[in-house]
Amino acid sequence: MRSVKTERRSSTLMGRVARVAALAALGGGFFAALAALILAEIKVEHAEDRRLTEEASEIVFEVSRLSDAELLEHVEKETEELERVNLRFAVHRGEVFFGGDANLPRLEYGCVTNDVRLCVVKDGPWSCVVAADDAPTLGLAFMVTILGGAAIIAALLGALTSRRLARWAIEPLVRLGERLGDAPMDQATDLGADDGVIEIDTLRKTLRDLLDRRADALRSARLFAAGAAHELRTPLTTLSGELQLLGEESHAPSIQDRIAALQSSTAHIVELVERLLVFARVGAAEAAEAMRHDAVELGDVLEQVCRRASRNVMGRLTYEPRAMPVVRGDESLLSVLFDNAVNNAILHASPADVRVVLDEQDGDVFVDVIDEGPGIDPRERVRLFEPFQRGTATRPGAGLGLALVGQIARAHGGEAVFVDAAGGGAHLRVRLPPWAPRPAKA
Template identity: 30%
Template structure:
């Protein structure tokens, strides 16, 4: 069973062409064969007119091709000669079927004014061979036309389905969060119901995603207030004299509330970066190196407290089109993840450099890396890998991925597995933007 619409159309139209061509060939062959026989009868009549004016000896007529095997037979005024001649003499004038030497012949008998009779004869086998040859020659253009029609049919089917292929390509090229309606202009009217159905589905999905985004943002916002109040109450207990066991439990409580606060902040950031933004061409010009330096400066005390060497390997002044908060969020989440998994006395190297027409941000840590089976799912929200470490929420890389997509860039993760070091290397590539320095936002 052929599932391809193009294949069904091609096979169906080809079958029609072949069937119609076969029927046409049979009719044309019969018509051409009959016309060839009539033409040969006309030739016999013309030869009879020539023979009536002159008397030739029996045998082949002069000027007639030997391959046609046309002969003049003088029958005289009375039956005589062989049995075949006497049999021919008994036939009426005109075109008749007779036999000569045991073979059927087509003859044209005629009586002259003096009463003598003659016959122009030609073997039926020769006539049939000539007629078949002429009929086949007539069929050659039709036989050559059928493959040409099949080729034209394939081209027409491919051309007719090209809008559908283009539509599928446009859908495949879209980002996962691009839910703008498909255009109807320039598409065949037969596809309009299909496109309208897709647009309706996209609208429903967009509404559903908006509802989900608003729910996450509202829930995170509403939960942040009571969690903040509880954190303040826990901070107030520091001045209260408590037993050691109670103080240990208070420390665990405060750590849990910090994790909840961090999760709520991540949820708010995820909802913010999933919301529709302005076009990238309308975003301000921001220094990527400045954003990276600001975040590294903020996190450096925490890295020093854990004995982690956090610093730059290479920094070049690069400008990209992006909201400053987006770059700050992107760099901060990447460094948060690296600091969380890097062991004490480890190191995190940050690089900001140019590569062709791209601005590259590269962060490499000396942690355990990511298990190969987890690389395909690491950008899913709340996924922390097969062996989670630290207190992460599993949202950091999801937020970074959405920011990079908003900025039209790309992001790759690869494990570093060398003889002297291991870890994870994250590379983000964004399009460079050139502008006068006074227009560049240097604040992350």
């Protein structure tokens, strides 16, 4: 049975905060409008009760001071007057109905709604109930209209302001991310002062501790690598020389093959030692800013690099200089950078072709090393620039080549990154600033 792999859609934190803010504005606007309508309805009802109570009080006051004959005449007159304003009333003396609308129920006190709004006022034995046939109310249609309008307005306001509010809310996190992105691998990192946001300040402290531990670990690894390389350099040089002399003597074919294999292994170890020494040197140069800053013809450097690399690749490597820029830096380190970049592409793209393109755009110098091999998983692109990280376990190497590429590029004020290749394969782009005279020290 085929398994269907579903990918979760990604979204930005600012987008999520903005959506939450918009929904909160929509809900807040709706419930605020609902609360306002309920309060308005209560206000209207209280005003109507006050009107009915005043009418009932006036009638009770008048009838309690009239004779029976005058009372009947007065009730008829009041009935005509109140009908003109859509009001009805009923007068009782004790338990006896005395006049008005006999269909109105008797009330003990207060105001109630019973098909119509009723209010009663009592004065001694007399009581008067006044009813409004068309009591004022906001009405269902009006309330629905107001609620809908409020929801629409709240949604519009939320849409207009939520992005700005979300940007303001996550601004400390964005600043922290920018500082973190510029953090060097093996130096103390300034993540800025606390923002006063507890969660972000806690995250900053955790990241600062993590970066400090990483820097300490890399410095320790660099010191160990440098020490081990220095200790191994002399005996390896001696061993390599002895094997070369031994290989010049006459031996049986099987012995000669073993000597050749030993020479190859020794050469590989010597190369690893040299890389470890360069790795330690680059780190020290970055930390002390003691690296040379000469004007270097980068085209000449790349031409020599490609000439050395093309000896064993039988036409698979092409060099395309589209400009001949001059950069500022250490020529020997730049040679190491591009030796590693080109040889890494040749090794991992085999048997596919490799192109090296030199160009200058928008004030920066770019060297693109493009191969037609299997490519690199996008999730691995950043990790491969870390020391002792390898992409494919079946390929030889110690995981220092791309680490040197990245460190030397950064030491020159540039960067090395993998970008999407147009036709598949891997595309390493190295950016370097052009040469400019260093400002004189005051």
